[in-house]
Amino acid sequence: MTGASTPINININSNIPPTSTSTQLKALAVFCGSSFGNDPLFKHVANQVGKALANHNITLVYGGGTSGLMGTVAQAALDNGGTVHGVIPTAFLNSPRPLHPSSNVQRTIQPVHPDNAVDGDRNIQSPVESMHERKKKMADISNGFIALPGGYGTLEEIAEMTTWTQLGIHKKPVILLNVLSFYTPLEAFVSQAISSQFILPQNQSFMTFISPPAGVRDDEFDWGAAALDAVRDWRDRDAGVAFSLEWSGAGAGKLE
Numbered sequence: 001m002t003g004a005s006t007p008i009n010i011n012i013n014s015n016i017p018p019t020s021t022s023t024q025l026k027a028l029a030v031f032c033g034s035s036f037g038n039d040p041l042f043k044h045v046a047n048q049v050g051k052a053l054a055n056h057n058i059t060l061v062y063g064g065g066t067s068g069l070m071g072t073v074a075q076a077a078l079d080n081g082g083t084v085h086g087v088i089p090t091a092f093l094n095s096p097r098p099l100h101p102s103s104n105v106q107r108t109i110q111p112v113h114p115d116n117a118v119d120g121d122r123n124i125q126s127p128v129e130s131m132h133e134r135k136k137k138m139a140d141i142s143n144g145f146i147a148l149p150g151g152y153g154t155l156e157e158i159a160e161m162t163t164w165t166q167l168g169i170h171k172k173p174v175i176l177l178n179v180l181s182f183y184t185p186l187e188a189f190v191s192q193a194i195s196s197q198f199i200l201p202q203n204q205s206f207m208t209f210i211s212p213p214a215g216v217r218d219d220e221f222d223w224g225a226a227a228l229d230a231v232r233d234w235r236d237r238d239a240g241v242a243f244s245l246e247w248s249g250a251g252a253g254k255l256e
Contacts, residue, residue: 025056025058025143025144025228025235026058026143027059027061027142028058028059028142028144028145029062029138029139029146029161030050030060030061030062030070030073030145030147030148031150031154031158032046032062032068032069032150032154033068033069033070033148033149033150033154034063034065034070034150034153035067035069036068036069036072037069039180041219042069042149042179043069045177045223045224046069046072046073046076046148047072047073048076048222049076049146049177049223049227050073050077050078050079050080050082050224051077051079051224052224052225052227052228053224053228054076054077054079054080054081054082054083055080055082057082058082058228059082059083059084060074060077060083060084061085061087061138062084062086062138063086064086064087064092064111064125064126065092069149069150082122083123084122085124085125086124087126087134087137087138088127088128089128089129089133090127090129112124112125113125113126113127135160139161139164139170139172143172144172144174144175144231144235145158145172145173145174146177146227146231147175147177147183148177148179149177149179149183155186158176158186158207161174162174162207165240166203166242167243168243171239173208173234173235174207174208175227175230175231176208176209177210177223177226177227178209178210180218186209187209190207191204200241202240204240205234205239205240206239210223210227210230
């Protein structure tokens with residue numbers, strides 16, 4: 001099982017002031033599927049990411065579900081002493097059963113609302129009214145974004161967070177874990193959009209793809225460590241050319 005794509009080397013010029021290395025990495029959002037997919041490696045990588053976040057004292061921000069890769073990454077973080085913050089629409093909370101019942105992950109620590117949380121609570125859950133509010137909340141409280149394999153919802157979240165960086169709403173990395181070449185077609189789309197002059201070449205790193213180096217199998221690779229390294233590398237460098245627009249409102253343009 002060998003990744004087919006080559007990781008992007010982020011080394012470009014920019015008109016955006018570089019992120020200060022003193023900005024603490026406090027929370028990262030993970031976008032992923034609410035099912036397990038058809039290969040056990042997807043679940044293995046979700047476990048690696050959750051464990052890496054916990055081991056580095058970085059809060060996991062996620063969609064709040066208990067099934068599939070979403071439930072797996074959250075449980076891995078909790079099992080390793082980490083903190084998770086789920087942001088979930090009330091429509092899902094009111095659903096009588098999980099969207100993917102066979103993929104449900106048994107939660108060992110029950111979630112608490114932020115208003116009721118006390119020091120030491122590690123499973124926080126923020127109910128929201130809409131999918132739009134969910135994405136904005138996740139973006140506001142995260143320093144960056146990591147994508148595991150997923151479906152339509154994951155793709156939409158990746159694209160919107162990338163677009164917000166291009167528009168100057170925020171400046172935050174979007175790191176895609178190309179497990180089993182899952183994101184290779186999307187990487188090819190970005191390359192085609194650049195060659196067709198719909199995306200500036202210097203903005204290629206707005207969506208960064210991570211694959212194992214040559215000679216390393218996907219199941220030998222430390223995806224969790226690689227994801228955190230990619231986030232830090234992106235934040236420590238100049239990255240792309242954002243539109244010069246004035247945005248207002250809570251969270252607009254913040255690096256934290």
